[in-house]
Amino acid sequence: MSIWTQRHVTVVVSGGIASYKALILIRSLMKQGAVVRVAMTAHAAEFVTPLTFQTLTQQPVVLDEFTTTDPTHVVHVELADWTDVMVLVPATANLIAKVANGIADDAATTTILATTAPKFVVPAMNSHMYANPATQRNLQQLTADGLHVLTPATGMLAEGYVGQGRLPEPDVILAWLTDQLIQQSADLPLAHRHVVVTAGGTREALDPVRYISNRSSGKMGYALAQVAREMGADVTLISATTNLTAPVGVTVVPVSSAAELLAAVTDVFATTDILIMAAAVSDYRPVDSASQKIKKPADHADLNLQLTETPDILKVLAVRKQNQYMIGFAAETQDLLVNANRKLTSKKLDLLVANDVSQPGVGFNGDTNQVTLLRPNQEPVTTALATKTAIARIVLETAIADGANKQA
Ligand SMILES: Cc1cc2nc3c(=O)[nH]c(=O)nc-3n(C[C@H](O)[C@H](O)[C@H](O)COP(=O)(O)O)c2cc1C
Known part of the structure; x- marks a missing residue:
């Protein structure tokens, strides 16, 4: 048993260079006992295929609900209601901007808007995009709206220079999510x-x-x-x-x-x-603990410790x-x-x-x-x-x- 056992986790993947790391996080969440479903943006699908997420999670991936042939479900509402915990990872500057402004123009953002589950945001982007006042304003808005935001790591970026904006390693993200969940569980x-x-x-x-x-x-x-x-x-x-x-x-x-x-x-x-x-x-x-390093005696006599x-x-x-x-x-x-x-x-x-x-x-x-x-x-x-x-x-x-x- 872990705090993740049988928890319904929806991972929303957006289109950044770190999208592949969402796979590693999902594996770890599943190992902890979570049931994971994925919603991804069209740009995320340019980085990692929905098939990879679908195979890993053994669940259908929500990508484009307007082409669904199943008339019995409104896909984003069904997924939103199913969700116990939602994790946006990696969250692009674009996704953050949309969520901060209540925009719902694809399956991923509509699901985010439709769920009442606690939401955790893991931004990852170029350091200048992260430092941009618009992004900072949007992140503050997310916090004000009750979403939980993880500060990105500082290190070598995909662009080849050092800056703040890297996705923290998946084990760091999992530890953060776990601790957030513990803080919210009074039972x-x-x-x-x-x-x-x-x-x-x-x-x-x-x-x-x-x-x-x-x-x-x-x-x-x-x-x-x-x-x-x-x-x-x-x-x-x-x-x-x-x-x-x-x-x-x-x-x-x-x-x-x-x-x-x-x-x-x-x-x-x-x-x-x-x-x-x-x-x-x-x-x-x-x-006695000597205040100076004990030296070998000149006569090589045994040293006795008391x-x-x-x-x-x-x-x-x-x-x-x-x-x-x-x-x-x-x-x-x-x-x-x-x-x-x-x-x-x-x-x-x-x-x-x-x-x-x-x-x-x-x-x-x-x-x-x-x-x-x-x-x-x-x-x-x-x-x-x-x-x-x-x-x-x-x-x-x-x-x-x-x-x-x-x-x-
Ligand atoms: C190669 C490449 C890497 C990118 N990496 C990032 C990234 O790490 N973070 C980010 O916010 N945007 C990144 N972008 C830009 C986003 O893909 C772009 O803003 C896109 O509109 C995001 O769409 P989405 O938020 O719907 O997935 C990257 C674009 C390209 C072409």
Whole structure:
């Protein structure tokens, strides 16, 4: 299930050099579960054939309704009424001008005028066309009329020079659309809930250039943040250093060490409804962090590091816990259930997600995971090996089944 599942999306394609990118966006929308139909302008059909869109969507394309032989339907009204979400992509300067002025002189613009569905506009054009006062005026009019407009990207244009007007990449458009849809959906299970997720492996500095860390990639935490956002939550992602891109619509708090992570979680704990501690927090840190780079001693003697325990974050929070639903993670290489159960009880957790990281495809770094979910006084549940996104969904659905989204 995603926010797109079974959603009727009408993509209106107009005639720009980026028309082909609408195909990639449509594929992504369909992958997310949307049912997509296309209306295109005659000029768009000069760039990409209706047959391509028709084959991809497995739906008839609306292009020229005046030559239709079906007497039972008024094509644009039927499509307009069918639509849950309308996306104009790419939106040419011409299409924007028409929509801003209520012009309906072909099937595409008539369908736009006839639908009451929310409309999302993704402009793409030459930078001078975009900067033209007429285009800017028309875009402002669209916003004033309640349409949602994505700002074009700046970069190399088809004309061979750099400027603002490029169609953002399809994954950026999809992320924007998804976030817009989430903002408009009050009935999502985690709407108005504050979910805090920690992610990644903390770094404990030895000196200005070296640190002790672990193999955590942050992928599980980022997947949890994304799915919580898709379920409507206000998400704070407290992230140790990773190579990942944060999901759109999520507030990111970057941290490095365990101490910084504790401070960041403490800051938001009072307003937290669900806390998910997916970060791999270092258990130990060097007693001294040198202010200058540690040099090799002249006599090549061994270097001894003295380590001291970092704060036990869950233990600190367990004392302050009020109505927060707390989810911990336990990565183990042996005695999974014994160790995990101990952690569940001692940290007063509501849910513990345990994984045996010695198994192939499980835990750190990869895109898949297999976990056992432990809750107080309940039988453990072991999932199948699945993507981290799928596991994230199971974790959050389990929390919701426990009423985590209902707590005051
Ligand atoms: C090769 C070529 C590329 C074009 N690219 C764009 C573009 O990226 N954005 C745009 O607004 N217009 C672009 N145009 C101009 C539009 O095709 C033209 O304004 C047309 O009337 C738009 O019709 P439509 O909005 O009904 O599809 C391009 C024209 C040509 C010939």
